[in-house]
Amino acid sequence: MRTLPVLLLMLVVFTPQLHGQEVDAPQLPGQGDVRIIVDISGSMKANDPENLRQPAVRLLARLLPQGTEAGVWTFGQWVNMLVPHGAVDDEWRQNAVEKSREINSVALRTNLGAALDKASDPYLSGGDLSNTDFILLTDGKVDLSDDASVNAEERERILGPLLAGLVERGATLHTVALSEEADLEMLEALATGSGGLFSLASSADDLNRAFLQSLNAAVPQEQIPLNEEGFRVDEGVEEFTALIFWGEEETSATRSLALINPAGERFSKNSVADNMAWSAETGYDLMTVTGPVAGQWQIEGELGEGSRVTVVSDLRMVVSPVPTSFTADEPINLKVAFFEEDARIQNADFLDVIDVIVRLTASDGRSGSKTLSPEQPPEDGVYTDRIESLPAAGDYDIEVIADGTTFSRQFSAVTRFIAPEASIASPIDISEVEAPVADLPAETDPEAAPEPEAAGPEPVSSAPDVREKEAEATLLWIWGLGGGAGLLALVVGAWALLRRKKADPEDSGAERETLDDLEAEAEDADDDLPPVIEPEPEPEPEPEPEQAPEPEPELEPDVAVPELEPEPEPEPDFGLEDFDLSEFDDLPDSDETSPDDPEDDRKKRE
Template sequence: MPRFLTLVFLAALLLPTTLWAEETTKLTLPESPDIRIIVDISGSMKETDPNNLRQPAVRLLARVLPEGSTAGVWTFGQYVNMLVPHGEVNEGWRETAINRSGKINSVALRTNLGKAIETASDDYVTGGTLENTHFILLTDGKVDISDSDDVNRAEEKRIVSKVLEPLVARGATFHTVALSDQADAGFLKTLADKSKGSFRTADTAEALNLAFLGALNTAAPQEQIPIEGNAFTVDAGVKEFTALIFRGSAKTGEAAESAGLEMIGPDGKALAQSSAPDNVRWAREAAYDLVTITEPQSGEWRVKGALGEGSQVTVVSDLRMVVSQIPPTFTPESPINVRVGFFEKADRITSPEFLDVLSVKLSLMSEDGSSGSKTLSVDSSPEEGEYSDTISKLPAEGVYRIDIVADGKTFARKFTATTEFILPVGMIEPAIGAPIDISLAEQSGQALPPEPEPEIQPEPQSEPEPQPQPEPKTQPAPVKPADPAPAVEAEPVDEPSVESALPFPLWMIGAGAGALVVLALILILLMRNRRASPDAADAAGEDPESLEDLQQEMADIEAEVPVVMAEEEPAEEDIPTATAVVEPEEEIPELVEPVNEDDDEEFGLDEFELSEFDDLPSEHEPENEPDDKPKK
């Protein structure tokens, strides 16, 4: 009964924790993010950003930040200035940010990054909480607060330990963007890695816009609809859409102004910036057009003009596709668990009638253009309306773009994110095969495969059968990786295995010997007392000769006790070889488990359409390749 009550008590303690863990893992609508934009205006920007690309990049962020989020903009050099006050993102905030972006320049003397982070994260801005707070940091140089390199290095250490760590502990995430190769990429990447953020390098206007947009998509993912060619379909549930059309480096400046991009609605009418109606907001920059249409017509819309990389269409709708957070980096040991769910306003959609008509597809594209895709949706609707998959391993290290597209016949939704696949230091690709390198086995702490086990001789004093023996311990021979037997002999940690080979444990032998010693001592003391008082012996009627015989027997027992100890405790040089109790050979496959290239969890590559992964080994090529597969 007490045992039963204990189990009930433990179950009562663990049940709330289990329920809480399950509740926190459920896919929910994301909260409104808090975005802090920190921009470098040091004098070195005159060389690294002569065309002041920072101004249109900040205006881009101001225009595409989701409604209802909070944001602020700070500039820094030697001192820190609040360019745009922190507040809720609405039309008034956007207008302020766009107007004040013209004050971004390159006149400051120093690069006081630590002070900028401290100012932008001050408690007075948001009352102390930094949950779901993302810092987007743009700089072109290194920490520069003094002419002394030692002072600047000390300041970098202070930023990481005294400034960054407390902010990360409160929930802050840093997305760093280096505007040139002169930037301290290692330091900026440290800020991103320690806060589980992203790091990007941008040396052109197009790259800077994409870097800002990528950071924003990570911090505040927005609902998108896919673009097919130059067209996209707006469903009846869309209240507003924003089309961000990049021109790319081919058309910038005056050429871009004269390009005259147009939007063709479902009714066939063309919309242009010069003739936009009241429900259309049209902004044009040197690198992009941003068109927002409220209460748009449902149907197919087309873009008349070239679409550059990064073009996207975001929507405001009650029907939302929610994707779990995609980390900026992942490894085979720390994979990406992708989960996709759908919500109508704030309610999760679990109706089979809705889910059964969905086609959910996940695709990956590397920086060199190689790509692959797989379908997440199955024949039956998923449990709790959630599609899932795991990305654990990719063919090569590098940065990959993840696209998730859901097609519901009458509507479509899209999610985009960027992540980097990293192999841990020491991991070998492809997987290790036989023969296994013994040096690797020793480093992993696993037992080595033994030679054929010799029989342990029952008596240490007898000569063992002739067999190969290692050098004596006083002169150990060098252990070679190809010879497993000497390696086991040389490891002192294998000595306890001798105890397991004896008939009785050493502690039992020692306890028995100790008991004999105590018994002998008691008998000796009794005999000495009798010897000291012979009259007492006579009074008791004992025969003196019998006493002498008993004394002789006690002396014999006393002389025999040390002999028992010497025979029962094996000497160090008599310890037999420990190869007879080495761990079974079947435990060795644990060494290659992390790098098993046949692992079925390798992003489900067996189900992937790998015809477009042109850098994969030939054994992964699919048997059938559709002829109508679109080219990336």
């Protein structure tokens, strides 16, 4: 296994080339523009009593990448630009941290439409919002007046012309509701209508994670994997920021956290190194280290849900944008590539030592994973896969993890799978279904059976013609059986009369006439039988056709069976062929190995 310095040296010798014409390959993201809009109406006193909006805004300010355009607005009855829109740097961050303390709950109204108007004013960016994401937080509904009709008219304007104008200019809206009393329908419509995320923070404690998800969708950042054993920093990392959320039962009084470097030195919020900044807030700790020592770092303390480590490095993993929702008709086309500064890496010696893994996690914690790395890395350096379906509708965390022993990166996003409406997914097996009585003859008597209709044009049907031929053969068999039975009855009757004649000679003349009549009637009956049927003493239940038809694929029957419940749809497999779904209790057992063993995944594909 080569070390990272050797790999970087090889990158210099073997200069990677870009495929500029491949428009669908991952591209380095452009400069982002994030505009944060915060509700300060009076109802926030009840829904955010500890005013956790302040540390949530500070979290965004500290995590925004250097050079990103950003601004903060607050609104109630009036709209205020709390932090001027501009390029993010140390000065901007410091100003945002200080101004966040002015966020309160004193406004009388909720003028959401005006807040969107002000934050999207054309003078801020010349009108182009194609690279702009809005993060909107509110706990209420449109409230401009005591007159309900005025509020309803403004709501229609927001969801109509205002939203349409923002989408036309390229904007994306991520909305966060801080209360069940908020206009959830409107907030979700704003998000889905613009391709953004909608989140409901059931309590103020969930606000930080909701903001973080929105920020991650707006400006994805380089991450490195974090677990209970810590995280590994490679020599290409210029800076890392560890965001560690509190555990479920932790409070400011019980919180205990330490950061340990590869040399074993221990740091805390009260004891930091010169190249380290530590911010302890309600709900999380944020530690930034510039020029970190390469090696294994450890976290001493509880890792709350959503904790992560972001890095600044010239060696980057880029993942194509993941949509906030998808369907089987519009799947996720996943593409992953690695960049050294501005050039995509195609060097096989570098890519060959990296395992690329995709992991999906449902909201209830079940997960499945797949290794994208083939035996031979892709020549163009682009790893691809397609996610078409998931076991059930709902929200899923999607992670892409690159592990090269001395080099690792991670990407995370949230997406929602929208399942199709219930429908019959496969043809009904009619082999176990009794045919309706109306489709069969009521009597076996040939006189009661209807004459077969003259052959006409063959109807257009998706069902095979074999059933029609079998029905015709069955009808002819019934006719033959009835005719044979009638003929047999006549013969038996004639035989009985002949015996009677021999027993009584005086009546022989009359019996002879009767016998002649019976024989004539038998001949007439034989002439009336269908010419294509020969009476058989032991007819087969279903006579074999002269030539067996070629097998045809089983198709959906043309006989409606309304009382049948549709067969359950086959369990999807995440749309990723080699997913290890053994942890999904609603799916068939899998014999695959753990998703954490990429080498075993490769052996399986062989």
